Amino acid sequence: MSFADSHHRPTRRRLLSGLVAGMLALPLALGACGGDDEPAADGKVELSFFWWGGEARAELTEKALDLYTAKHPNVTFKKTWQANQGYFDKLATLTAGDDAPDIFQIDDNYLAEYATRNVTLDLASYQQSGKLDTTKFPKGLIEYGTVDGKLAGLSFGENTQGLVYNKTKLEAAKVPLPTTGQSWEEHIAWAKDAAVKTKVAGTQDPSADYKAFWVWLRQQGKELYNGNQLGFTKEDVQKWFELWKGARDGKATPTADVIHEGNQTDVTKQLVVTGKALTSWVWANQMPELQKNTKDQLGVIAYPGDATKQWPRSSMYFSVYRGTEHKDTAVDVLNFLANDPEVGKILGTDRGLPSNLDIRSQVAASTENPSMKQTIEVVGELAKNFGPAPTVPPKGHSTVRSELIKAAEEAQYGRATPAAAAEQFFAASQAAISR
Template sequence: MHRAANAHVTTRRSLLRAAALGALATPFLAACGDDAGQQPAPESTEPVELSMFWWGAEARAKSTEDALKLYTAKYPFVTFKTTWQGNQGYYDKLATLAAGGNAPDIFQIDDGALSEYAERGVTLDLNSYKSSGKLDVKKFPEGLWKYGEVGGKLSGVPTGENTPGMIYNKQLCTELGIPEPTSGMSWEALITWAEQVWVKSGNKVYGTMDPSADYKALWVWLRQQGKELYNGKAVGATKEDLVKWFDLWQGARDRKAAPTADLIHEANGGDVTKQLVVTGKAATSFMWGNQIAELSKATKSTLGVVTYPGDNKGQWARAALYFSVAKSSAKRDRAVDVVNFLVNSPEVGKLWGTDRGLSSNLDVRKAVSDSLTDAVQKTAFAFETDLATKFGPAPQVPPKGHVKVRALLTTHAESVQYAKATSAAAADAFLKEANAALAA
């Protein structure tokens, strides 16, 4: 009943969001004009109020407000009308605002939605600002700022960088007398290591979370074989790839290296407090590397972080979040200047820490790292910094429909975990439904 109820809520939310996005498409495109604009230059000292919208918890709200106060201290004639809320319902509200011609001047977005909003003409193309130097990304890793491009248009500026990270219980390894997992270990080596955890814990702790429903893990695994999760507006994996992936984790469950379907489902929702490395039900969780700080707050155990198994070139510098400027904004030059300030200011970087990823600007990142006193945040910074030279090239930003594809992967991976479908049947169903979602 719990799973069915969640599915109903997710489906209803997706339909509402789709309806709002559909409503914004034609009227918005007709009203917004081109990307050039005739608004006053940032040098103007005329009073201006900018609207800004983001999601996050109270700590993010406070640090964002504090960052904007720094900008106002620099330019007293610029003030902000700010709105923030929790993640749930954020995109429904953003779509409704855009459809009504009231998109915020600046808004936070992630790569699950960037392509949708870019292709529907909501986001301003920032390439001209980058070319003129008014948006400075020279200190960003090239693959990172390019990850904000959709169809050749720079549609979002990364607020920070992160990459997938396997968070593990460092303390448990010591207690059980087993070696810690390492970056670059093979997937099979991880499963063998996880078997040891199960045996040495007296059959109390599974060694690893089963990430077969995790799009990040599947994507990294595919890249290690020279493929991508997406090939344009279609799934890049074949049926054979997906069968191998589902079978890999079926084998891990059979060997007691990975947990039962109910425990996997508990963590698949993404809630930090329900991750198995936090609840003590497994020794690893597949997350984003910078989330070690958040996970550490939810457990008394000491945690560590390594890359996902396999060749590290399968990982890439991923934009944790983006700031986009509305194409309809009458104050777009000033809005871009604010974004430029937020992503390049050392003071803002120190205010935000790892909350929006590790600072995109490498000089700011070093300044933040040097100022850290928190051991866990230092670990997150060191992890990302050490990986920088080992990353593979960034893939295309996920296409429109990515959010639906992620949900479909969870649905069909869980159908295998609960023995309701074979790996082959789940692969067939996923490919059919995912490709339909991407083509819509």
């Protein structure tokens, strides 16, 4: 399992179960906010540690936790992991039953929800005291883990939006490679020309992709969210949908059925990998996973437009349960996993580019994976121009993402005009975040 699985799409059922669990967990979390650690009579501490991922991630995570125990023999772990599917159902059930893990993995689909319901421990005081060292973290990663002024989760991997392109096919057809800084209109014109010369669609249509829409909005001076409200109008959505209708009409993109494949498939089957488009709109740190699935050489750049509107997004976090009896120990574990050089060698980039920039440099210097080196270099270059991170998405974000796909596909298949599809999405999004 690669770190690219941070792009998973939670189901509607998982979202609802998370909401229910969050409401049930509120009094439990509030009632369990003790002070110092409470070790057993023999001085032993066992922490439950819960994460999602595949067997490869499990092996790496267990090795890292075993290293902590080797250096702190009084601390052991109850390790539990499972695949993406059903993970948040399980976390919701555990939280509702007052049996939440001491430390658990979470992403930005649910961080705000759990934080606003007081399930997560505020890590800010530990950060301020130096017990949780974030001095080597990009500032944006800390901002993107903060909810209502509280540090709800510690980032364990950075990524940013990336436009991955097929360098082999483009060079073979003598088509100039795309470059950071092209406007959206210039990118579409480039894609139309590339499609003519390569006989492959120039670009996947990203009108259903929330992260592309979000970057575009920021470049218009808007946001996806303004606190717990939408940060855009339905007219903004209409303009976005019209932009890509023009691209489809101009044959810069694939047909609707192929676009649908790109909307629905996992990272290993993105159109840039299957040869059905010359570019795909992904997270930059997914590039190595894409590269593993094609013989062609790939490249990655920023999304079109002003690259300073991109931000360092946390691929995932670890949070501490507010009701744990071992707060100090749990935070020390997070500090160890994020900042210990030996752990850095073990975990590598499984959860994303290491948040600690010194550890990231060590990984870049030691890895033999050329696409990983390139990704670290690209994200590092983009980071020089990053602007402020947006706030963590509010509850309902997962539904907003899925509703964008539904509405965009109505337009992509021609079943609705851009205006009608925009109205559909805007109404559904307002309902999702106001529940």
